[in-house]
């Protein structure tokens with residue numbers, strides 16, 4: 001019981017879960033969309049960015065960006081440092097507001113009019129480079145906390161895991177390959193395992209879209225291979241957008257690759273197509 005109380009205390013303390021305490025949450029449009037399961041992709045992509053512009057102090061970080069992500073696809077985004085890849089994710093998640101342009105989730109949700117909280121609640125999950133896990137809690141408890149943060153089971157501060165929810169956590173443990181570590185404290189995991197745990201914490205919330213920025217930074221070769229399998233296995237059920245510099249890794253998972261350069265799409269296609277594109281070659285070789 002003490003452990004459970006501690007968990008609840010952590011949830012109250014930690015800003016990640018602040019929104020659970022927000023009485024107004026169920027009335028927010030994003031939340032309602034999730035509760036009703038409405039992400040309308042019948043006539044188009046799941047993510048739709050068109051003519052998007054963002055300038056920071058006059059510098060155009062995003063310049064007439066057009067990007068269309070299909071439901072269930074695995075999209076890789078590459079591009080040199082400063083190309084606008086992270087800024088693009090900031091725009092999708094509501095962290096950065098575009099100066100102009102259209103950003104839609106499905107047909108009906110205008111992401112430029114939704115808060116970061118609403119966007120997350122609507123089903124767009126983002127994995128940060130520094131995992132937001134609870135080091136003192138076990139792997140299982142971390143997944144449990146993430147599940148409780150799922151707006152579809154709101155309000156859930158004092159809920160008990162149902163059989164279905166336990167199954168969901170077990171499935172996530174299998175997906176992220178941490179079954180043997182379920183009762184280990186998160187702090188005891190390897191760097192790579194921590195990254196997978198965070199992905200698991202997103203997965204239990206059933207996001208429609210998962211945004212992953214530089215997932216293999218600092219990973220061993222084996223962890224990198226495992227991460228490639230993990231992300232590939234998530235596609236289909238989720239749309240997965242991966243930003244990464246490591247070309248060998250990208251090649252191992254790539255279907256469609258988008259090359260960003262100076263805030264704009266320079267090329268798009270299969271890995272072979274973009275690698276042989278003279279514009280891409282020139283950007284990467286700095287000619």
Ligand SMILES: Nc1ncnc2c1ncn2[C@@H]1O[C@H](COP(=O)(O)OP(=O)(O)OP(=O)(O)O)[C@@H](O)[C@H]1O
Pocket residue numbers: 056057061079080081082083084085086087088
């Ligand atoms: N909040 C901000 N304020 C000012 N400039 C910013 C801000 N965020 C990003 N920039 C600038 O916008 C440009 C694009 O940055 P961004 O981080 O999106 O690039 P990136 O493609 O993710 O690069 P990297 O591969 O190095 O991660 C950079 O020149 C960066 O310095």
Ligand SMILES: [Mg+2]
Pocket residue numbers: 085086087213
């Ligand atoms: Mg970046």
